[in-house]
Amino acid sequence: MNMKIGTLASHTGLSIQAIRYYEQQELVPTPGRSSGNYRIYDETSVKHLVFIKHCRNLGLSLEEIKALLRVRTKPDETCSEINHIIDHHVAVVDRRLTELQELRQQLGALRTKCGENQAAKDCGILRELFEITSP
Amino acid sequence: MNMKIGTLASHTGLSIQAIRYYEQQELVPTPGRSSGNYRIYDETSVKHLVFIKHCRNLGLSLEEIKALLRVRTKPDETCSEINHIIDHHVAVVDRRLTELQELRQQLGALRTKCGENQAAKDCGILRELFEITSP
């Protein structure tokens, strides 16, 4: 049942340093220690960290995850903050998507300016980068 | 013709600190100094920094920009490295786009799990985040 940090790391797929970092940032409760000062975890710790990992995979920041975890400890309050966080995050992702799509298009256009191996002084990409004034 | 760093900053739209940072990272040549130890720039500096700014707007890293600038100083070599950099960068952007699109879809699906303000213990979002095991 009990395990040390290495086992927890392989059970969760997180790195040992990441787990210690989450502890320092107060996303996970301070674990107990063995006689040799090793951190001791159990199955609850695994679930807790898998929750965090899943949120990180969705791109949530540690502060956002912290807020979700806080709400989880107050099961009788409303979950409006949760909806708020997800909605905000969706908006951020949408904005970033739009930016990246524009970028992609500009890069594609730029790439067509050079056929293959020309002399650098004749390279259409360099010319374009040097001449274009603003996006 | 000559100008100090503040003027250069407003001519290029970059911050003063960014310009000094580019100098430190050797993306721009060490500028001359006035008697009072102020950096002195000219029109060439403006073009140089606008080039950098344009590349940054395309998401290129400072190292990539450094490589482009190096090629520009060797006008008789081939521009194959330039194509290489752009191609690599397009690939990075494409990968990131795919990731973000998946993320967006997962977030959208997650958001539908909660109607509006329920009690936190009944919130479908929290439940989903806690139960889903892997992406």
Added chain:
DNA sequence: ATTGACTCTCTAGCGACTATAGGGTTTATG
């Protein structure tokens, strides 16, 4: 002479870790 606007260097901070150094602990093997 004193303000104010500008500039200088140096340092710390952001986010979310990773990597290293220099130790201590536990476990397995001979």
Added chain:
DNA sequence: CATAAACCCTATAGTCGCTAGAGAGTCAAT
């Protein structure tokens, strides 16, 4: 039982591309 391998500890520095600040110096105008 001794030793080596594997594991763990803390503390610190580094990543990237800047931003923000402290504390000092310079230059123009009033």
